[in-house]
Amino acid sequence: MKSFECRHAGVVCDAKVSGSTEEEVLAKAVAHAREAHGVDLSASTTLANFARGKIYDEPEKAAQ
Ligand SMILES: [Zn+2]
Numbered sequence: 001m002k003s004f005e006c007r008h009a010g011v012v013c014d015a016k017v018s019g020s021t022e023e024e025v026l027a028k029a030v031a032h033a034r035e036a037h038g039v040d041l042s043a044s045t046t047l048a049n050f051a052r053g054k055i056y057d058e059p060e061k062a063a064q
C-alpha cells in the first residue's frame with residue numbers, strides 16, 4: 001500500500017491518503033489539497049511531482 005501525508009509535504013495537517021498505486025494516492029492527494037487547502041496540485045507539474053515524491057510505501061497491516 002502507498003500513502004501520502006500532508007505533514008510530510010510541510011503542511012500543518014493530519015490528513016493521510018492511501019491507495020494501492022501511486023496514481024490512486026496522488027489522485028486522492030490532489031482532491032484533498034483542493035478541498036482542504038484550496039490548492040490545485042494538478043495545475044502545476046512541479047507541485048504534482050513534489051507531492052508524488054512524498055508518497056511512500058507502507059507495509060500492509062492486518063485487514064480492517
Ligand atoms: Zn491536508
